[in-house]
Amino acid sequence: MTAATLPAWQKRRSALNHDWLKNRFIPALAKWLNLLDDEVEDPDFELAFLRTVLPQWAERRADIRALLDDFEWQMSPVNLLPEESDDWLIGLVHALWLQRRPVRCWVDEAGGRFADVNRAYQELLDQLRLEEPHEASAWLRPLRPAFARFCECCQRLARCLEVFPSEIRIP
Amino acid sequence: MSLPPLLPRLLIVDDLFGRSLHDRRNEERASLCGQYLLEDVTGDQVQRGPQQRIKNPIAQAVFHRGQRPLRARVGDLVENDLEEVLRVIRSGWTEPAAGQTCWSLVLLDLCFHTGSVTDASNRETAGMPEGQEADEQPQHYFGLQILRAIQQTMPDLPVILLSSHARDEVSQVFSRYGALGFLAREAAESPELLRDFLHRHGLIPDAAGLIVGQARPLLIALRAARRIARARGNVLIRGERGCGKELLARYLHQHSNATGGGRPFVTVNAGALSKELYGSTLFGHQRGAFTGAVADRVGVIAQASGGNLFLDEIGSLPPEIQAGLLRVLEYGEVAPVGAEQVQKVDTRFLSATNDDLDLQAAHGAFRSDLLDRLRLGGTLVLPPLRDRLADLPALVERFVREAEARTPGALIRRIDPDALDVLASYHWPGNVRELAICIANTVCEYPDVEHLVPVHLRLPAPVKGNRPPAVLVGAGSAAPVDQAQGLAELLARIQAFSFEGQRREHLIGKLPELQAALAGLLRRCLHAALELTARVGSSGDGPLRLEVLIHPALKLLTGDPRLSAATAADLIKRIMRLAPDDPDVLPADPLLREAYDNAQRLRPRKPRTRKTASETDG
Numbered sequence: 161m162t163a164a165t166l167p168a169w170q171k172r173r174s175a176l177n178h179d180w181l182k183n184r185f186i187p188a189l190a191k192w193l194n195l196l197d198d199e200v201e202d203p204d205f206e207l208a209f210l211r212t213v214l215p216q217w218a219e220r221r222a223d224i225r226a227l228l229d230d231f232e233w234q235m236s237p238v239n240l241l242p243e244e245s246d247d248w249l250i251g252l253v254h255a256l257w258l259q260r261r262p263v264r265c266w267v268d269e270a271g272g273r274f275a276d277v278n279r280a281y282q283e284l285l286d287q288l289r290l291e292e293p294h295e296a297s298a299w300l301r302p303l304r305p306a307f308a309r310f311c312e313c314c315q316r317l318a319r320c321l322e323v324f325p326s327e328i329r330i331p
Numbered sequence: 332m333s334l335p336p337l338l339p340r341l342l343i344v345d346d347l348f349g350r351s352l353h354d355r356r357n358e359e360r361a362s363l364c365g366q367y368l369l370e371d372v373t374g375d376q377v378q379r380g381p382q383q384r385i386k387n388p389i390a391q392a393v394f395h396r397g398q399r400p401l402r403a404r405v406g407d408l409v410e411n412d413l414e415e416v417l418r419v420i421r422s423g424w425t426e427p428a429a430g431q432t433c434w435s436l437v438l439l440d441l442c443f444h445t446g447s448v449t450d451a452s453n454r455e456t457a458g459m460p461e462g463q464e465a466d467e468q469p470q471h472y473f474g475l476q477i478l479r480a481i482q483q484t485m486p487d488l489p490v491i492l493l494s495s496h497a498r499d500e501v502s503q504v505f506s507r508y509g510a511l512g513f514l515a516r517e518a519a520e521s522p523e524l525l526r527d528f529l530h531r532h533g534l535i536p537d538a539a540g541l542i543v544g545q546a547r548p549l550l551i552a553l554r555a556a557r558r559i560a561r562a563r564g565n566v567l568i569r570g571e572r573g574c575g576k577e578l579l580a581r582y583l584h585q586h587s588n589a590t591g592g593g594r595p596f597v598t599v600n601a602g603a604l605s606k607e608l609y610g611s612t613l614f615g616h617q618r619g620a621f622t623g624a625v626a627d628r629v630g631v632i633a634q635a636s637g638g639n640l641f642l643d644e645i646g647s648l649p650p651e652i653q654a655g656l657l658r659v660l661e662y663g664e665v666a667p668v669g670a671e672q673v674q675k676v677d678t679r680f681l682s683a684t685n686d687d688l689d690l691q692a693a694h695g696a697f698r699s700d701l702l703d704r705l706r707l708g709g710t711l712v713l714p715p716l717r718d719r720l721a722d723l724p725a726l727v728e729r730f731v732r733e734a735e736a737r738t739p740g741a742l743i744r745r746i747d748p749d750a751l752d753v754l755a756s757y758h759w760p761g762n763v764r765e766l767a768i769c770i771a772n773t774v775c776e777y778p779d780v781e782h783l784v785p786v787h788l789r790l791p792a793p794v795k796g797n798r799p800p801a802v803l804v805g806a807g808s809a810a811p812v813d814q815a816q817g818l819a820e821l822l823a824r825i826q827a828f829s830f831e832g833q834r835r836e837h838l839i840g841k842l843p844e845l846q847a848a849l850a851g852l853l854r855r856c857l858h859a860a861l862e863l864t865a866r867v868g869s870s871g872d873g874p875l876r877l878e879v880l881i882h883p884a885l886k887l888l889t890g891d892p893r894l895s896a897a898t899a900a901d902l903i904k905r906i907m908r909l910a911p912d913d914p915d916v917l918p919a920d921p922l923l924r925e926a927y928d929n930a931q932r933l934r935p936r937k938p939r940t941r942k943t944a945s946e947t948d949g
Binding site: 318 | 347358359362363364365382383384385386455464467468495516517518519521
């Protein structure tokens with residue numbers, strides 16, 4: 161038995177992981193790495209990257225953290241029970257779900273990846289602060305390893321978020 | 332001079348990257364192109380300010396939204412448009428524009444968002460609708476509908492899924508619908524992944540320029556060769572005469588991971604070997620193994636160990652050699668003639684034939700167990716030229732430039748479109764080799780012209796039957812319709828011709844005329860044999876050139892399979908010296924000239940000739 165419509169959590173994940181992280185943020189980071197490697201020229205993007213692209217992580221990370229925190233209860237099969245269900249039944253169904261599916265492992269794993277991204281982001285910011293306040297990519301080439309590390313962490317987080325089920329199922 | 336290799340051409344069908352915007356460029360698309368190093372050639376980008384430039388693009392990309400309208404504003408209803416997607420795909424697949432290849436790969440998104448464009452959805456991503464629940468459900472993915480339609484109508488089209496959604500959800504379905512792979516949007520090392528997909532699945536021309544052409548049947552053969560190249564299995568290459576089997580073998584060798592980088596590529600023409608030389612040539616021999624074996628000789632199989640051996644005309648291998656070859660293929664051992672010990676080899680056989688070896692095997696003329704081993708790694712089939720006439724302009728360009736470079740004083744000429752039309756109307760039974768010879772002759776005969784026009788072309792007569800009609804043009808094209816019948820009639824007339832009763836005045840000065848006619852006839856006959864047995868080759872990465880093979884040509888002409896190479900050279904020199912006026916002046920025909928040069932190299936001593944009456948008298 162599954163829910164007839166897409167759960168709200170799945171919609172949030174779709175907006176965050178597919179629409180933003182995978183389709184926009186990671187391609188922009190990957191393009192930036194190619195720009196640092198002198199494979200790509202894009203003066204507009206070069207000017208905009210540090211000001212508008214990179215800070216998107218700081219703007220969105222709270223949403224991603226909330227997505228992880230909400231998963232256990234929003235995707236629990238208790239959401240399929242009638243509203244008037246007894247507390248013992250709700251507790252039993254949820255416990256069975258936790259027992260049969262590695263729900264908390266998924267969340268912990270994704271939480272670890274999320275923390276990795278935050279750490280890589282902070283390291284990147286620390287290194288950027290040491291640099292002169294300019295935006296020319298040539299001057300930022302020494303920071304390429306830090307940008308690459310941040311990009312890899314984002315890629316791992318995106319893959320990790322994909323592992324979560326997209327439907328609510330009775331265990 | 333060679334044309335620059337074309338970049339592979341991708342079609343990316345995706346609602347996010349394919350959408351066009353009214354007043355600014357699609358930043359998501361620009362990022363994707365920057366990520367995968369693609370040159371955007373869609374032509375719908377808003378030109379404002381400095382644009383993105385990819386310095387060394389992997390491929391060109393055309394983007395299509397797959398929906399209508401392509402440019403959506405707030406309030407518009409966005410709907411999937413299967414009919415239009417298929418039209419766009421088909422147009423670049425079956426009828427690519429001039430100078431463009433067909434789609435090398437199609438990258439296809441899975442989930443397409445539909446519905447109304449609202450203020451909120453437009454603010455989040457310009458021109459995108461808010462989406463409906465069914466869009467996100469795997470069983471309703473529009474990408475899978477497109478994939479299914481492609482499978483039904485264009486099954487050869489290589490499709491890779493490019494998606495941010497989970498592969499597991501659709502892996503079984505996309506395999507069933509014929510997709511070749513799945514490229515995750517967030518993939519690390521994206522350019523390398525795309526390069527790898529293009530290498531394995533893409534229909535891409537030969538970037539090295541060894542094989543000229545971008546017609547779909549050729550590109551499919553090249554892809555098959557690249558796929559096979561990575562393994563070490565023996566490969567059988569099939570195709571009509573003159574369609575470039577050796578070049579395909581070289582291409583395969585160049586794409587062999589294990590065999591590239593200086594590993595040997597050895598060629599041998601089984602059809603040109605005398606019976607006595609088969610064993611020695613293939614397996615080698617020890618000194619004293621037979622009369623004339625004055626030193627040890629390493630056979631071609633051992634020479635090619637670690638690399639590839641190209642064995643042309645494999646169908647002409649005699650039975651006893653087939654048995655010996657079977658042992659090599661089965662045990663990886665070679666026994667040189669006269670040797671007591673075997674030698675281990677690691678040689679991959681790339682065999683070529685235009686014979687129907689299955690038929691020969693069915694009749695017992697070719698060992699079926701050998702045939703199985705020769706094609707264990709796969710069979711490649713090269714298309715005939717008539718099935719890739721789209722490549723004619725590029726091939727003619729290449730051959731004209733090469734012929735001009737070979738012909739002293741030849742002018743650089745433009746190729747008239749009418750001349751291409753004429754060439755395209757011929758059915759080319761001798762395929763690319765025949766075209767190369769035709770062009771070489773044309774340039775040689777008309778070195779001082781600046782335009783290649785139909786009147787310069789000499790094409791043989793059309794063949795009766797269901798072949799495409801040939802167009803006869805140029806001087807001397809009035810050849811008999813049935814060449815074999817015409818030759819038989821000519822021979823009969825010569826043999827029956829009598830000079831009895833001729834009046835004295837009719838015979839005055841006829842000997843030089845008869846000699847000249849006979850010399851011309853024999854040279855044309857020799858030319859035909861050289862043409863049939865020549866091969867198009869190249870030295871390493873150098874340009875293509877015709878290689879004249881005098882030994883097989885004279886074996887063909889004499890009908891004597893035991894004819895020695897020395898006798899063949901002597902015969903060629905005699906034919907060349909038959910002309911009465913000035914026997915040292917060789918014809919302009921490049922094939923005959925090269926044959927004569929080869930014969931002189933092989934037999935530098937002049938063949939003994941009878942002294943003329945005047946010499947005797949003197």
